[in-house]
Amino acid sequence: MLEEQPTPLDQIGRRLFPEQPEQAVAGVTALVDLAAQARPAEDDQPLLPARYHFFVRAIEGAYVCLCSPPRLLLERRERFEVDGSEYPVFELAVCRQCGAAYLVGERTETQDGKDILTQPGPRSFEHPSGLEFFLLPDERNGEVPDDEDELVSYGPVSGTTAEQRLRLCVRCGAIDRADAIFSPCDCTPPQSVRVIGAKTRDGNVHVCRACGSRSTGSVVFRFLTGNDAAASVLATALYQEIPPREIGDEVQPQEQQRGIDEWSSTAGASASGGARAPQVGGGRQLLIFSDSRQDAAFFAPYLNRTYSPTPAHPEDA
Ligand SMILES: [Zn+2]
Ligand SMILES: [Zn+2]
Structure with missing residues (x-):
């Protein structure tokens, strides 16, 4: 279905689960999670290498x-x-x-x-x-x-x-x-x-x-939020949803080489390897892109300031 054209989730749900329309979206989501974990063999790609993308922008008034x-x-x-x-x-x-x-x-x-x-x-x-x-x-x-x-x-x-x-x-x-x-x-x-x-x-x-x-x-x-504030709220919420890596796992060389897709929706469940405890933030990783070099430079300290409960420098408060 998706090879033909991009399709909204609810439409896919209606076609896959015509008998249970009220559970259709949850059904598709569960199916995607399942297919992202299912591999024919250890070294194979998952059936459906799913990723979630959000397209967001700050409000301009x-x-x-x-x-x-x-x-x-x-x-x-x-x-x-x-x-x-x-x-x-x-x-x-x-x-x-x-x-x-x-x-x-x-x-x-x-x-x-x-x-x-x-x-x-x-x-x-x-x-x-x-x-x-x-x-x-x-x-x-x-x-x-x-x-x-x-x-x-x-x-x-x-x-x-x-x-x-x-x-x-x-x-x-x-x-x-x-x-x-x-x-x-x-x-x-x-x-x-x-x-x-x-x-x-x-x-x-x-x-x-x-x-x-x-x-x-x-x-x-x-009501002009600026890009930093909106991106910071989203980054904070997403970061807190990332499961921490299990502490105590040793790095397995073959796991590293296999190239586990850490951006897949199930990375937290399947790719717990690669962590050496204790790690900052429980080993969570979040990569944020910007199409402007200047925005990128200013956003990192901004996020650090808004995320930390107490400011590093009181004058920054
Ligand atoms: Zn008038
Ligand atoms: Zn007033």
């Missing part, structure tokens, strides 16, 4: 479509279709202290003079000063009062001005003061949400509008 109910997206896209209608997609940011959700983006003026909120452009990485942050009020940080007298009492941060109380059209991204008499766009039916503009300096929010937390850096962050 979290996104939201403010349709009803809102949809969270972990992949950058400009627009999202719901029930035949297209909605713009906004990028999300979050307060590190209270978890309040913000929209982050750039305000651009259209030819007919309205302001549109768009996702941060590629320029924003080098020149973040054009970025703006808008708090999405939720039930925890209270309803945005309609009465202007109540403005100052909104949330823990006092002094929300009328200019900061905005309404955002979720159909076209038009953004305008909440107290404006006319709608900022012609979208029908009008569908907008209230947002609170946060003060920024050089693209940083120093005071969270929801909880009042302050920082000389930024309290509100975009």
